[in-house]
Amino acid sequence: MKRESLNPTGSFKARGMAVAVSRAVELGSKHLVAPSAGNAGGALAAYAAAAGVRATVIMPSDSPAANQVEVLVTGADLLLLDGLISDCGKLARLIAEETGAFDLSTLKEPYRVEGKKTMGLEIAEQLDWRLPDAIVYPTGGGTGVVGMWKAFAELESMGLVGTDRPRMFCVQAEGCAPIVRAFEEGSRFATSWENASTAASGLRVPSAVGDFLILDAVRQSGGAAVAVPEAAMFEMQRRMGSLGLGFVSLETAAAAAGLDAFVKSGLVGRRDTVLLFDTGAGFKSEPPPLNAPRPIPNDEAFWRERVLPGFRA
Numbered sequence: 001m002k003r004e005s006l007n008p009t010g011s012f013k014a015r016g017m018a019v020a021v022s023r024a025v026e027l028g029s030k031h032l033v034a035p036s037a038g039n040a041g042g043a044l045a046a047y048a049a050a051a052g053v054r055a056t057v058i059m060p061s062d063s064p065a066a067n068q069v070e071v072l073v074t075g076a077d078l079l080l081l082d083g084l085i086s087d088c089g090k091l092a093r094l095i096a097e098e099t100g101a102f103d104l105s106t107l108k109e110p111y112r113v114e115g116k117k118t119m120g121l122e123i124a125e126q127l128d129w130r131l132p133d134a135i136v137y138p139t140g141g142g143t144g145v146v147g148m149w150k151a152f153a154e155l156e157s158m159g160l161v162g163t164d165r166p167r168m169f170c171v172q173a174e175g176c177a178p179i180v181r182a183f184e185e186g187s188r189f190a191t192s193w194e195n196a197s198t199a200a201s202g203l204r205v206p207s208a209v210g211d212f213l214i215l216d217a218v219r220q221s222g223g224a225a226v227a228v229p230e231a232a233m234f235e236m237q238r239r240m241g242s243l244g245l246g247f248v249s250l251e252t253a254a255a256a257a258g259l260d261a262f263v264k265s266g267l268v269g270r271r272d273t274v275l276l277f278d279t280g281a282g283f284k285s286e287p288p289p290l291n292a293p294r295p296i297p298n299d300e301a302f303w304r305e306r307v308l309p310g311f312r313a
């Protein structure tokens, strides 16, 4: 598992924003704007604050509370929109056009992908310049996949890796799976997903600007794409916790549930070296449905009478 949740803002989005904000500021931008499912906005706000420039983040109003807070604490502007991330993108474009702010939307500028490339470079370096057989990635806008794919090509041109590529596997949610649908239909482009709905906010992306780039990488690598049901994500989130992997995000849990499906269908073999992406920390997502225990009284007699017998049973 590659633990992107350990990045400075708790998700892989820090990589793209670190580079994109640095470059935009270097080129003179004073105000940066971006739509976000949550984690990208948190990363933009943090790096804009570090660079001393203004940031405006536009999120769907049902984005996780932790993501909203992490934007607000930096002093960035947060707009919550009753719509999907694609609608937030339209407002970001309007703000950029009308005010001169710089639009850092996914794939509207080149440097977020350059930042995501570092995932591919690190994989090669950390595996001693041998790439894994398969990479499994929870896919929304897909820049992680696009960035890694670019990194592998560049590593090859520098002679650091050979021509072999990992098979790239995308996982989406059943309630929003435009890339999976296009993959299954054999289309090069994905049509927008109607009424996108999933608790995994990072996967609630009805149309990806780089759809063809993601699909090309999946197909050229001999990979595949699968959609997982909501229940499978929540179940996997608990299973991973019980295996000692910590509180992973729903997106990470979706990827793991997808891997399960790829193994069952024989697309991933038990002898394959598989890299599963933990794209973000669980504590940043909406909390899962919880069967919290009822509080007990602060009373030793009660503990002896009612709590201890349960342990002895």
Ligand SMILES: Cc1ncc(COP(=O)(O)O)c(C=O)c1O
Pocket (backbone or CB within 6 Å): 011, 013, 037, 038, 039, 040, 138, 139, 140, 141, 142, 143, 144, 145, 201, 202, 203, 205, 249, 251, 252, 279, 280, 281
């Ligand atoms: C934790 C997490 N995982 C995966 C994704 C999907 O990333 P991408 O849109 O680059 O495919 C996101 C996007 O917000 C995310 O926050």
